[in-house]
Amino acid sequence: MVRFFALMIFAAFFWACSESHPDSAGATSETTNGIAITVVDADRMPVPRARVTLYAKGTLAVLGSAEADTAGIAQFELHADTLANDAFVEAIAGEDSSLMAWTSFDTAQSEIPLYASASLTxxxxxxxxxxxxxxxxxxxxSTPYTASRSGGEYTFAHVPAGMFNIVAGDSLFATVTLNTGATADTLIHIPDVTREFVFEDFNDGDSLNNLAKIYPNSGWNYTPVGNAKFIVPDSTTGFTGALEKDNRFGGKFLSLKFDISDTGFVMISTHLGLDTGYYDMSRLTAIRMKVRSDCNFYVTLEHYKEVENNVHSRALWKGFADENWHEIVFRPGEETLRDDSYQVHFSDIATEIGIFSLYIKSGTFLQIDDIVFEGVDKIQ
Structure with a gap:
């Protein structure tokens, strides 16, 4: 297979303090009976019953396995000088592998610290x-960690923190950095297989979503409900007044400011086409967007036909944001269901989607960029 490269760095997570960095992991001391590896936690307390394994670099053949005693010491009938720099050390604690470490064998350190394991989809x-x-x-x-395919995704449920290359056969797909305790999620691009449609990136500076270039629509609307009100955009500048220059990557992003007050909410929405139009989005595998906010919010894909005045059956997902930019992923099958609010399974309406909306019921601002539909490269 042709080798290709993609770099994915997860801006959503930050490294822990330097003493928690997995690269600081040590390894062993040599005893008259072989090698003794002391396993400790982040507070340098011994971790009894930790499972420790030595792997040969290159082949990943298991050179030895041991369980730490009550003092956190795992012993091997091997000598450090026979391993040189040709081995990895793995340590795992907890039935669910909640604490892990993976590092090169190093005789210069006497301990190997464990940190909260990460997960990667x-x-x-x-x-x-x-x-x-x-x-x-x-x-x-260069690790023993693999993930089997489920649909169009692969999940590494428990892996150590660190930097890794994602591979299959001789193909390198991405380089990922997993932070301590992180739950990470990324898209890899596979030629002629990966399908995605950039629904809105706001870079053109107008009030129309990108689908308007294919199917005419009336663009974005912003609506306050109850006592809530928009501060930006306002009636003077309109929707385009909420578009700000993006100093990170160029282009623009949407920057909303609002006052929710005691009751009500604000929303922005856009029809995918004309008001009576609907589109088959049954192949959708995920919605992703970059978000920065002090609020939680809701994302919906809605049926084109009203069930009440200005009310539509909808697939709804809840998003959690903070004041740093994060990429958030919403998947069909993970939507929130409530019959009294016409919240339904995405599959129930997937072939007749007419509206995309965001609802905000708390906080003071929401910034959005790069709304992408995965699994579709065009909307029928």
Missing amino acids: VRTGAAEADYAALFDSLALD
Whole structure:
């Protein structure tokens, strides 16, 4: 397979303080009976019953396994000079692998500290018809960690913090940095398989979503409900007055400011086409967007037909944001259901989607960029 590269760095998570960095992991001391590895937690307290394994670099053959005693010491009938720099050390604690470490064998340190394990979901943006073209599994290069495919995704449930290459066979797909305790999620691009449509990136500076270039629509609307009100945009500048220059990557992003007051909410929405139009989005595998905010919010895809005045059946997802930019992913099958609010399974309305909306019921600002539909490269 042709080798190709993509760099994915997760801006959503930050490294812990320097003493918690997995690169600081030490390894061993040599005893008359072989090698003794002391396993400790982040507070340098011994971790009894930690499972410690030595792997050969290159082949990843297991050189030895041991369980730490009550003092956190795992012993091997091996000598450090026979391993040199040709081995990895893995340590795991907890039935659910909640604490982990993975590092090169190093005789210069006497301890190997464990930190909260991370998890990683790798999305392909593949439509169901293309699943057969995907690898059965992915791996983190030069580690024993693999993930089998489920639909168009791969999930590494418990892996150590660190920097890893995602590979399959001789193909390198991405380089990821996993922070201590992080729950990470990324898309890898596979030629002729990955499908995505950039629904809105705000870079053109107008009030129309990008689908308007294909199907005419009336663009974005912003609506306060109850005692809530928009501060930006306002009646003077309109929707485009809420578009700010993006000093990170160029282009623009949407920057909303509002006063929710004691009751009510604010919303922005856009029809995918004309008001009576609807579109088949049944191949959608995820919605992703970059967000910065002091509030939680809701994202919906709504049926084109009203069930009450200005009310539509809708698939609804809740988003959690903070004051740093994060990429958030919403998946079909993970929507919130409430019959009294006409919140339904996405699959119930997927072939007749007419509206995309965001609802905000708290906080004071919401900034959005790069709204992308995965699994579709065009909307029928």
